[in-house]
Amino acid sequence: GKNEYDLLIIGGGSGGLACAKEAAKFGRKVAVLDYVEPSPQGTKWGLGGTCVNVGCIPKKLMHQAALLGSAIKDAQHYGWNIAQPVHHTWSVMAQAVQNYVKSLNWGHRVQLQDKKVKYFNMKGSFSDPHTIRGLTKAGKETIVTAENIVIATGGRPKYPVHIAGALEYGITSDDLFWLKESPGKTPLVYYPFILHLCEIIVYISLTGSSPDVSLECAGFLTGIGLETTVMMRSIPLRGFDQQMASLVTEHMESYGTKFLKRCFPTKVEKSESNRLQVTWKNTDLRTEVTDSFDTVMWAVGRAPDTETLNLETVGVKTNSETGKIIVDASEATSVPNIYAVGDITEGRPELTPTAIAAGKLLAQRLFGQSSELMDYDNVPTTVFTPLEYGCVGLSEEAAVQCYGSDNIEVYHAYYKPLEFTVAERDAAQCYMKMVCLRERDQRILGLHFIGPNAGEVIQGFALGIKCGATYPQLMKTIGIHPTCAEEITKLHITKGSGLDATVTGC
Amino acid sequence: QEAAKYEKKVMVLDFVTPTPLGNSWGLGGTCVNVGCIPKKLMHQAALLGQALQDSRKFGWQFTEEVKHNWMTMAESVQNYIGSLNWGYRVALREKNVTYENAYGEFVGPHTIKATNKRGVEKLYTAERFLIATGERPRYLGIPGDKEYCISSDDLFSLPYCPGKTLVVGASYVALECAGFLAGLGLDVTVMVRSILLRGFDQDIANKIGEYMEEHGINFIRQFVPIKVEQVEKGTPGRLRVIAKSTKGNQIIEGEYNTVLLAIGRDACTRKIGLDKVGVKINEKTGKIPVNDEEQTNVPYIYAVGDILQDKLELTPLAIQAGRLLVQRLYAGATSKCDYVNVPTTVFTPLEYGACGYSEEAAVEKFGEKNIEVYHSHFWPLEWTVPSRDNNKCYAKIICNIQDNERVIGFHVLGPNAGEVTQGFAAAMKCGLTKEQLDSTVGIHPVCAEV
Numbered sequence: 001g002k003n004e005y006d007l008l009i010i011g012g013g014s015g016g017l018a019c020a021k022e023a024a025k026f027g028r029k030v031a032v033l034d035y036v037e038p039s040p041q042g043t044k045w046g047l048g049g050t051c052v053n054v055g056c057i058p059k060k061l062m063h064q065a066a067l068l069g070s071a072i073k074d075a076q077h078y079g080w081n082i083a084q085p086v087h088h089t090w091s092v093m094a095q096a097v098q099n100y101v102k103s104l105n106w107g108h109r110v111q112l113q114d115k116k117v118k119y120f121n122m123k124g125s126f127s128d129p130h131t132i133r134g135l136t137k138a139g140k141e142t143i144v145t146a147e148n149i150v151i152a153t154g155g156r157p158k159y160p161v162h163i164a165g166a167l168e169y170g171i172t173s174d175d176l177f178w179l180k181e182s183p184g185k186t187p188l189v190y191y192p193f194i195l196h197l198c199e200i201i202v203y204i205s206l207t208g209s210s211p212d213v214s215l216e217c218a219g220f221l222t223g224i225g226l227e228t229t230v231m232m233r234s235i236p237l238r239g240f241d242q243q244m245a246s247l248v249t250e251h252m253e254s255y256g257t258k259f260l261k262r263c264f265p266t267k268v269e270k271s272e273s274n275r276l277q278v279t280w281k282n283t284d285l286r287t288e289v290t291d292s293f294d295t296v297m298w299a300v301g302r303a304p305d306t307e308t309l310n311l312e313t314v315g316v317k318t319n320s321e322t323g324k325i326i327v328d329a330s331e332a333t334s335v336p337n338i339y340a341v342g343d344i345t346e347g348r349p350e351l352t353p354t355a356i357a358a359g360k361l362l363a364q365r366l367f368g369q370s371s372e373l374m375d376y377d378n379v380p381t382t383v384f385t386p387l388e389y390g391c392v393g394l395s396e397e398a399a400v401q402c403y404g405s406d407n408i409e410v411y412h413a414y415y416k417p418l419e420f421t422v423a424e425r426d427a428a429q430c431y432m433k434m435v436c437l438r439e440r441d442q443r444i445l446g447l448h449f450i451g452p453n454a455g456e457v458i459q460g461f462a463l464g465i466k467c468g469a470t471y472p473q474l475m476k477t478i479g480i481h482p483t484c485a486e487e488i489t490k491l492h493i494t495k496g497s498g499l500d501a502t503v504t505g506c
Numbered sequence: 507q508e509a510a511k512y513e514k515k516v517m518v519l520d521f522v523t524p525t526p527l528g529n530s531w532g533l534g535g536t537c538v539n540v541g542c543i544p545k546k547l548m549h550q551a552a553l554l555g556q557a558l559q560d561s562r563k564f565g566w567q568f569t570e571e572v573k574h575n576w577m578t579m580a581e582s583v584q585n586y587i588g589s590l591n592w593g594y595r596v597a598l599r600e601k602n603v604t605y606e607n608a609y610g611e612f613v614g615p616h617t618i619k620a621t622n623k624r625g626v627e628k629l630y631t632a633e634r635f636l637i638a639t640g641e642r643p644r645y646l647g648i649p650g651d652k653e654y655c656i657s658s659d660d661l662f663s664l665p666y667c668p669g670k671t672l673v674v675g676a677s678y679v680a681l682e683c684a685g686f687l688a689g690l691g692l693d694v695t696v697m698v699r700s701i702l703l704r705g706f707d708q709d710i711a712n713k714i715g716e717y718m719e720e721h722g723i724n725f726i727r728q729f730v731p732i733k734v735e736q737v738e739k740g741t742p743g744r745l746r747v748i749a750k751s752t753k754g755n756q757i758i759e760g761e762y763n764t765v766l767l768a769i770g771r772d773a774c775t776r777k778i779g780l781d782k783v784g785v786k787i788n789e790k791t792g793k794i795p796v797n798d799e800e801q802t803n804v805p806y807i808y809a810v811g812d813i814l815q816d817k818l819e820l821t822p823l824a825i826q827a828g829r830l831l832v833q834r835l836y837a838g839a840t841s842k843c844d845y846v847n848v849p850t851t852v853f854t855p856l857e858y859g860a861c862g863y864s865e866e867a868a869v870e871k872f873g874e875k876n877i878e879v880y881h882s883h884f885w886p887l888e889w890t891v892p893s894r895d896n897n898k899c900y901a902k903i904i905c906n907i908q909d910n911e912r913v914i915g916f917h918v919l920g921p922n923a924g925e926v927t928q929g930f931a932a933a934m935k936c937g938l939t940k941e942q943l944d945s946t947v948g949i950h951p952v953c954a955e956v
Contacts, residue, residue: 065564078551079579093565460929467936485928
């Protein structure tokens, strides 16, 4: 018989919804299946996927809450009289954030309705290449058939299940944003003895492909006044430019986040006082330590959500190591008429905007006679740590590896945002660098910026790089004064020269 | 500083004629002392006031009553400026540039007379001269203006809180000052003769005005002051302003603690002896016309900065022009300053970043049929939780249909507009087209991705 739908999408996140809405524009019959399996701690959420519910959106809002804490301190230098004490209440923030997220869930439902996309709150799995079996929470089954199917189920945080107690006692980012009560109690600083009363420990592993989530969370938790420790086995922000990564963590350290480097946990137990006791090994000192915390959060990477899809039945190939779905440049899987977009796909950045763009382009190719493929090169991104890091293009290491250190030139500068002066803030890690080819036109290979509003700064330059921007072109661009971004147009000291790269004066 | 790199014997004469109220400042010019720097810092103080309000919605708790202390802010700002003045003195010394705090004027070919604060005169000769005297605020020419009104030259170092303020003017200086004064909690009124932000995209200018009005700033439109009287002396005192309508005979009166004039700036070119060496200036505006190498009609005399005719009055432009000029003169370089697509930002409460053509200018130059305007309102994520305006932020790009839909105008109204605009300006320098813009992935969630 004929298939019910032209397009069926499993997964109502950034990629899935973008694809669905675009396809509907061409007058196609589209359906979306979305289902959230509760986390081990029981957390669940509505339509919209990771970004909206447990990713970018709540993360940036809580990051903003932390930034506002710094703003309150700065304000006093600028003449605002604020009586002490100033403190932060988690539940006020959490509720505000959660309410906003719920409004987005609602907004997505309405949008799908407006665009006549059918929405099923069901968990989908393949019966055959054109048939999906959907299961509701109550166990009711529905069979749906479609000409084309897009898998966009994304990923979920991994648990280090080899660590005793990890699953029972630890939370992940899936849970953090939905906590009703603070993950740590307010410190009672008047006590004469040290009581670890508001401690959270975040463990990040060496393999995190979105390891920035952990640093971002640790960052805002510190910013709202909670005692936060980050434990990591090896290097932070693997895959990112390592010089920039270390500046980011250096700043976090001076900001108040504690770091336990070269350590890994061995077990988590509950103590009599109902706190969590974590035991860990220090690989350098070869010691074993135990300490108590209120919350343990795992940030050891994300795993693709493919287990219950029944991919083997239809023959969709996945990467044996990562479990992600293998796709070609047109987002096609190994099975004709089955596609995949977003975090679930192998070799793609795990970012919302790329999923959205890929989803849209896919719909345009399937139904709109377009042949445009997604360009995954030079995708800009930002890590929203207390001091933000934005980048586009190659890291210095990648550029050296690709072209050889003799063929690249790195321009760099340490600068001080004007707003930090009166606020008496330390700008030691405010830094930027541009990696260029040395040859004639000096094309820009990568741009890295640490400072306030890094995302806003980098976005426009990413456009420039898409246009093949060269160093001379950037130097011809007049700066906007006074901003941090203008320093990019003034970069002129090279790493090779060994000269002091600190920006002075106006 | 650039010339000194090439081992030329360089001298800088800098002198600040005190304001009518007696105010003066150190080395560094307008930007450092009475422009960009103190303006942005006070704008930041106002933004922080807003941040304090937002923070409550994000869970921060502190006393309901939060007041701003002008003196604390002014002192911090002045201290920072002082450090910049000092920094420049040191930099000039280190580079062996001779600096004299004296008023310079031409007295004959290749000869300048420098008069210092105490009236001592010295004569200097040079092979080449660069005029970079900038501008000073204009006064209305009405009774009481110089005696009782202040200008931006006085505002940033005012030793007392200005209180209830009337800002006269509709320039970016007027709106930026009105903006931060209101943000600090003061009662602010802006008196506008005709339109806001002349020369800027009017669609955006009106949005800026609307936003300011909705946020508590009073606007009196189509009136000009005709008299300012002192009601009571003090710091601040009380002033009575009488104003007349531009559309008839209606007269209104108002009482304020401070009247800030921001109606424009005049080039400092009338009293520096330019007639003695034959440098032509525009008699009406006082500005100096130069060729594309910043040369005046007298071959050995050059000019840069705010005094140039038909050029934008911006610090980075002046710096770039000055540097490139020297490189051409002494280092054999050929690069000329690129005055096309110079980005700028107006730091009003809702910031406005722009690069390239305004919509009106684009329509005039290319014709309405040949341009396409793409636009969008947006709601910064950070404004959602504190329930701030959800349809005020705005972005638009203007494309030239006949040239591959090249982006010829970029406008953004929203937080951190300067940071957002800078990169787009660089991209426009690289010939950005709409297609390239569409194919560039956004960073999420930031305002710039819109």
